[in-house]
Every structure is written in C-alpha cells, then in structure tokens.
Amino acid sequence: MTLADRIDALLPQTQCEQCGYHGCRPYAEAIARGEAAINQCPPGGTAGIEKLAALLQQPVLPLNHEHGIEKPRTLARIVEADCIGCTKCIQVCPVDAIVGAAKLMHTVIADDCTGCELCVPACPVDCIVLLPMPEAQIDIAHADAARANFQRRETRLERQRMQHEADLAARKVATNAATSPINPVLAALARAKAKQQEPKP
Incomplete structure (x- = not known):
C-alpha cells in the first residue's frame, strides 16, 4: 500500500472538492507529494487532521477555514414537487447518487449520498435541501x-x-x-x- 493509499483511507470520501482538488484521491496524492497541507478537508474536520498528522508524523494543524468550516455531515434530498428535471444536479454529483431523466423528477439515493453539497448551487430552482446524515452512514x-x-x-x-x-x-x-x-x-x-x-x- 502506497503512502497515498494510506492517506486516502483516512479521508471521508465526500468528493466535495473543498480541499481544492478534484476528489479525495487527488488530495491524498498531493499530501503524499508534500504539495498540500493536512488541514484542507472540512468534512474530515479535526479528527481527520489528527489521523493524518499521526500517519505522517506531523504536528496537528487547525482546519484551514479558507476551505470551509467543520460542521455535521448532511444528506441531500430533492423536494420532488419543485424539481423541473433539468439534470444539473445529476451532472455534478461525484458519486452518481442522483437518478432521473431530463424533464422528469429526480431523486437522491440516500445510501450513496456523501453530503458533498455540490448539487445545491447547481440547482436553478433551489429544490435541494440538506438533512442530517445518520451516524451509521459515517463509517x-x-x-x-x-x-x-x-x-x-x-x-x-x-x-x-x-x-x-x-x-x-x-x-x-x-x-x-x-x-x-x-x-x-x-x-x-x-x-x-x-x-x-x-x-x-
């Protein structure tokens, strides 16, 4: 297992891009190369930073708020009555957790949603709401x-x-x-x- 593999295993896999990279794996590779700091992942939060610091034998750093703030993980849900079927949310979902077709109602597969929130700004009619992610899903x-x-x-x-x-x-x-x-x-x-x-x- 490479260093990037071990780093990637500690990341939350939200694929939210808040770290500045296109997904968790590219961020892990950047950390392994020494090109990125360990405190750029808001979903991982303080606990994630501590794990990365221990793995890399580095000091624990505070979360860099330029990348966002630590907050409870969420799941996206589409208010189906307001959905216009534009597919914009489907196009940006990094894990294919949204299903539907053009001009038809879309829905989120809750078990696959990572709470990346990328679908929220993509929706032109603001029909996506964020709900608390069950603790059992954060594993x-x-x-x-x-x-x-x-x-x-x-x-x-x-x-x-x-x-x-x-x-x-x-x-x-x-x-x-x-x-x-x-x-x-x-x-x-x-x-x-x-x-x-x-x-x-």
Whole structure:
C-alpha cells in the first residue's frame, strides 16, 4: 500500500472538492507529494487532521477555514414537487447518487449520498435541501462505497470523453477527405448531400 493509499483511507470520501482538488484521491496524492497541507478537508474536520498528522508524523494543524468550516455531515434530498428535471444536479454529483431523466423528477439515493453539497448551487430552482446524515452512514464501509462510486463515475466520464474525441477526429477525417481536390467523387457527394440539406424555398 502506497503512502497515498494510506492517506486516502483516512479521508471521508465526500468528493466535495473543498480541499481544492478534484476528489479525495487527488488530495491524498498531493499530501503524499508534500504539495498540500493536512488541514484542507472540512468534512474530515479535526479528527481527520489528527489521523493524518499521526500517519505522517506531523504536528496537528487547525482546519484551514479558507476551505470551509467543520460542521455535521448532511444528506441531500430533492423536494420532488419543485424539481423541473433539468439534470444539473445529476451532472455534478461525484458519486452518481442522483437518478432521473431530463424533464422528469429526480431523486437522491440516500445510501450513496456523501453530503458533498455540490448539487445545491447547481440547482436553478433551489429544490435541494440538506438533512442530517445518520451516524451509521459515517463509517469506513460507506466511505469505501463512495470511493468506488466516484472511481466508477470517473472511468465512465473518461471513456465518454475519449469516445467523443475519437468521433470528432473521425468526422474531421471524413470531411477533409470529402473536400480534398484529390477526391472529386467524394467532394461531389458531399456537395450533393449539403444541397439536399439546404432549406427549400
């Protein structure tokens, strides 16, 4: 197990980005490299700082309030009657804890919610409220599940990004081939297709 692994195991896995990094793992790696302080995680709070200090044999530091304040963990809940189905909350949830479809009501899977609060500012109609997180949900098992959900989402988004880039590259090649002077037949076909798509008077 690497030092980053051991640091990551002590973080709350909210994936809230309050530390200034895109999730708990990048923050753990930054701490391991000596590029980030151990007091940048408000959800972990004082207890989390103490654990990190003990692991790294560093002095305990007060929480850096530039990254937020320590407060009780919460769960998001969507007021369904007010939801307009815009999907903005789904897009920002780092652990895929919100389900729904465009123009349809969304809901939060409470067991998967980490209380990151990223969905709150994303909602254009303020239909998301924060409720106290049950103490039983603040444990290693929940943190491990949140880490796995975050990694699964990151993998999926990277795969979609690469597919999108590949599709764009393929279209560019096809366009260049169709308009190249050395491909008059393809160019003629492209012009014919473009003419068909022109609005008729």
